[in-house]
Each structure stands twice: as C-alpha cells, then as structure tokens.
Amino acid sequence: MTVLHDGAPDGPAATPPHIPVLLAEVVASLGLTGASLAVDGTFGAGGYTRAMLQADPGVRVLAIDRDPNAIAGGAALVAASEGRLTLVPGRFGTLDALVRDQGAETADAVVLDIGVSSMQIDQADRGFSFRNDGPLDMRMERAGQSAADLVNGAEEATLADIIYHYGEERRSRAVARAIIEARRKGPIETTAALAEVVSSVVWADPASGIHPATRTFQGLRIAVNDELGELVQALHAAERILRPGGRLAVVTFHSLEDRIVKQFFSARSGRAAQASRHLPSADAPTPRSFTMVTKGPVTASDSEIHANPRSRSAKLRAAERTMAPVAPPLAAIEALAALPAQRGHLVSKSGGVRR
Structure with missing residues (x-):
C-alpha cells in the first residue's frame, strides 16, 4: 500500500486501521461456493480471510504472511475457524509450494493485497513511517538487510535508482547525494x-499534503522487501496452483504494482506483455491461461473512500484460470520489477529469462 501524506496509508492519522479495501468486490470476484480452498497471500489483520470464511461454510483458507507479527496476531482467528483456516509463515511468491506443503495439489482462489499494512505503519519500532521516530528498519520479515543497511552502505547511483524507479521521486539524485553527505558525518539510523x-x-x-520524504521511504521499502519481485513471483505461482475455473484477485495501491498486474493479465489473456516503450516485449504470445473477470480495474466507491480514505488509490483486477498449460515466466514483467541496471540480465535477445 502506498505510503502518503504523513506516513499513513493514503489518509489521515485518524483513519480507522486495518480496514480491507474493496472487500465485497474482492469476495464477489472470487466466486467462492461449496468446498473450496482459497489462498490469502497477504493475511495481515485477516480481513479478506474472514470474509472468505464467511462466504460459504465449505470454504477453507490457507493464509500466508511473511511478517511474524501477523502470524502471531492471527492465532485467535485460527482457533475460531474450527479447522477451516491454516495460517503459515512465508512469502506469497512461493504460494504454490506452500499450498502443496499443506497437502493440496490445486487451489480454487487466490487473493493478493499488495504493499505494506496499516499495522506495520503504525508501529514505530518497525521503521516504515516517519510519523513517529523509530529505527530505520522496514523489514517485513524482521530479518535480512534493513533500510539502514541500504541507506548507509549502498553506492550513490544505486540509491538514486531505487528512489527514482521504486519511489518515483523526481529529485532522486539530489536525495542520494544528500544521503551520502549526511552519512559521512555518521550513520543514518x-x-x-x-x-x-x-x-x-x-x-x-x-x-x-504529501511529506517530502514519502516517495523516498516508499522506494527504500520496496527495495528492502523486494516487493515488486515478490509480486511477479506470486502471479506466476498463482497461475501454477489454480485449477481450471479458479480465480485470482489482486488489489494494488500504486502504479508500479498495477502496471505489473495489468501486463501479466494482458499477456495471459491473449495480448503480449510490453513493459514500456523503452523496453519492448521479449515474450512470444502464449496460450491463454486466464480470462478476465474484471473489465479494467475496479475502484472504490465514493462511500468507501469517505469511510476509508486509503481506498482511494486501490485497484482490483481479477481473472479466471483456463485449461491452458502453465506458460513460461514473463520476462517483460520481471524487467518491470527490476532496476534498469538489472533489466539486461532478465530479457535476452531470444526473449527468454536468464537465470
């Protein structure tokens, strides 16, 4: 979810936390009936999971989250679900493997709510927001390279690329230079x-009303957690695990995420993906593994935006799995998730993906 204004997700500090956006629209797009296995790739506070469990008494949910706090916070819902909810730690980029680890060969539905959660933003010690001072962390899994490691260790050109391409900050070079100058006096922590x-x-x-640091924080957070790379992997993983007739619903909150989802669905429903006019498509047409459920993005109603301002930027896209075989990974959307210096390693002259 895009972090706007004073560090809160697309709305003022008074906005009630943990309200799942486009909830009714997401559940409707999944078409859950009877004995179904649904995968919530981004459990968070459990909003979509609760709604899917309530959609039909035959629905079972496998919910995934990479944040250990979210896993711990979901224990009560697991206990109340009477065996219909399984909550597992992990990244949604490997959701197909996590489903199979639980003994299932296919899933009937997958939902992905992309970005950082309100809970993570609200906890100062997580370091996602500048609203309340805290350690410069930003790690969803609380492991690996932190934002402080990146800010204090990366080269100026790398920082500028991250801030420009992931944060969409036009003054990225000036920001990178200022960071280099500041850290010469001591680490930025x-x-x-x-x-x-x-x-x-x-x-x-x-x-x-957007704080000057908003876009820089967004760029660093995306880089620290490889959010766009995980999104690309999750789309392909959902394609592999969904049965014919199963549905995939994805909620995005900014243009970087939505562009990847749009390109994936465009390619898999019959049109070749093209990353941008600067990066021609490297993927040959493939069998149509999805048909679109939504015709263009579904956005929040005026009443939802009034009740939950962060829903203003949300877009839902959903598609249904066909009987077509799983196609090779799309090099064009993998390139969209990468920084410019990495794109040449992803898209080969033959259109394949270099590993």
Whole structure:
C-alpha cells in the first residue's frame, strides 16, 4: 500500500486501521461456493480471510504472511475457524509450494493485497513511517538487510535508482547525494533522521499534503522487501496452483504494482506483455491461461473512500484460470520489477529469462 501524506496509508492519522479495501468486490470476484480452498497471500489483520470464511461454510483458507507479527496476531482467528483456516509463515511468491506443503495439489482462489499494512505503519519500532521516530528498519520479515543497511552502505547511483524507479521521486539524485553527505558525518539510523535529510532537498507540496520524504521511504521499502519481485513471483505461482475455473484477485495501491498486474493479465489473456516503450516485449504470445473477470480495474466507491480514505488509490483486477498449460515466466514483467541496471540480465535477445 502506498505510503502518503504523513506516513499513513493514503489518509489521515485518524483513519480507522486495518480496514480491507474493496472487500465485497474482492469476495464477489472470487466466486467462492461449496468446498473450496482459497489462498490469502497477504493475511495481515485477516480481513479478506474472514470474509472468505464467511462466504460459504465449505470454504477453507490457507493464509500466508511473511511478517511474524501477523502470524502471531492471527492465532485467535485460527482457533475460531474450527479447522477451516491454516495460517503459515512465508512469502506469497512461493504460494504454490506452500499450498502443496499443506497437502493440496490445486487451489480454487487466490487473493493478493499488495504493499505494506496499516499495522506495520503504525508501529514505530518497525521503521516504515516517519510519523513517529523509530529505527530505520522496514523489514517485513524482521530479518535480512534493513533500510539502514541500504541507506548507509549502498553506492550513490544505486540509491538514486531505487528512489527514482521504486519511489518515483523526481529529485532522486539530489536525495542520494544528500544521503551520502549526511552519512559521512555518521550513520543514518532513524526514520526521523532520514526524513530530515530528504526534506533538505525535496520541498513540500502544500496542494497534495504529501511529506517530502514519502516517495523516498516508499522506494527504500520496496527495495528492502523486494516487493515488486515478490509480486511477479506470486502471479506466476498463482497461475501454477489454480485449477481450471479458479480465480485470482489482486488489489494494488500504486502504479508500479498495477502496471505489473495489468501486463501479466494482458499477456495471459491473449495480448503480449510490453513493459514500456523503452523496453519492448521479449515474450512470444502464449496460450491463454486466464480470462478476465474484471473489465479494467475496479475502484472504490465514493462511500468507501469517505469511510476509508486509503481506498482511494486501490485497484482490483481479477481473472479466471483456463485449461491452458502453465506458460513460461514473463520476462517483460520481471524487467518491470527490476532496476534498469538489472533489466539486461532478465530479457535476452531470444526473449527468454536468464537465470
């Protein structure tokens, strides 16, 4: 979910937390009836999982989350589900393997809610937001390279690329230079310290209310957690695990995520994917493994936006699995998830994917 304004997800601090966006639309798009296995790839606070369990008494849910806090927080829902909910730690990029680990060969539905959760934003010690000062962390799994490691160790060009391509910050080079200068005096270790550095070279836009550090924080968070790479892997994993007639619903919150989902569905429903006018498609047409359920993105109603302002930027796309065989990975969307320096390693002259 895109982090806007003062660090909260697309809305003021007073917005009630943990409200799943487009909930009715997501459940309707999945068409859950009878004995079904649904996969919630981003459990979070369990909003979509609860709704799927309530959709039909025959529905079972396998819910996945990479955040150990989310797994612990879901224990009560697991206990109340009377055996219909299994909650497992892991990344949704491997959701097909996680489903098979639970003894199932196929799934009837997969839902993915992309981005950072309100719970993660609200906890200062997680380091996702500059609203309350905390350690510069941003790790969803609380393991591996942190945002502080990246900010204090990456080269200037790498930081500029991350901030520009993942954060969509036009003054990325100035921000990267300011970070390099600041860390010469000492490591940048807190969210407030980084926000101050960014604010010295990016000016506030009174019209939008967006904090100057918002886009930089978004870019670093995406890089630390490989969010776009995981999204690409999850789309392919869902294609592998869904039975014919099974459905995939994806909710995105900013253009980077939505572009990948749109390109994937376009290619898999019959049109060749093309990353951009600067990166021609490297993928040959493949059998149609999906047919679209939604005709274009579904967005929130005025009443939902009024009740939950962060739903303003949400887009839902859903498709149904056909009987076509699983196609090779799409090099074009893998390139969309990568920084420019990495794209040449993904798209070969023959259109294949280099490993």
